[in-house]
Amino acid sequence: MNILILNGPNLNLLGVREPEVYGYDSLDDIESWLNKQPEVEGSEIAWFQTNHEGELIDKIHSAMGNVDGIIINPGAFTHYSYALRDAIASVNIPTVEVHLSDIYAREEFRKVSVIKDVCIGHFTGLGKEGYAEAFKTLERESGK
Numbered sequence: 561m562n563i564l565i566l567n568g569p570n571l572n573l574l575g576v577r578e579p580e581v582y583g584y585d586s587l588d589d590i591e592s593w594l595n596k597q598p599e600v601e602g603s604e605i606a607w608f609q610t611n612h613e614g615e616l617i618d619k620i621h622s623a624m625g626n627v628d629g630i631i632i633n634p635g636a637f638t639h640y641s642y643a644l645r646d647a648i649a650s651v652n653i654p655t656v657e658v659h660l661s662d663i664y665a666r667e668e669f670r671k672v673s674v675i676k677d678v679c680i681g682h683f684t685g686l687g688k689e690g691y692a693e694a695f696k697t698l699e700r701e702s703g704k
């Protein structure tokens with residue numbers, strides 16, 4: 561499987577950013593951890609983080625025809641970026657949404673995901689395990 565993992569704004573600060581909410585692992589720690597999981601063995605996984613909405617959208621467009629699936633943690637864009645939602649809906653690439661924290665157990669504004677219904681799966685509050693669950697969902701979907 562060829563998978564693109566996208567992480568949005570402020571996720572570059574994982575490990576130091578509100579660790580009581582997001583934990584002490586950095587994004588690099590999560591990447592190394594995922595690479596060691598047995599289910600990902602033999603897969604090509606590319607990670608990309610940006611704080612910029614347009615860069616996320618460009619990355620989704622350029623993935624067309626090149627990947628079997630996308631895993632995305634859009635950070636706060638989750639809650640209001642219709643442009644991101646439209647990008648996911650446009651490319652016809654199976655996409656799974658991941659949040660480290662449980663967005664339903666926090667502030668009201670976090671309870672809405674504008675991308676949820678253009679994704680084939682949604683994992684929230686599982687910490688880094690959410691990325692592994694998302695991978696398994698894409699694996700099942702692709703049949704690879």
Ligand code: DQA
Pocket residue numbers: 569570571633634635636637638658659660661662663670
């Ligand atoms: C997050 C949840 C979002 O509400 C928040 O804006 C983030 C991280 C998560 O992984 O729990 O930046 O997507």
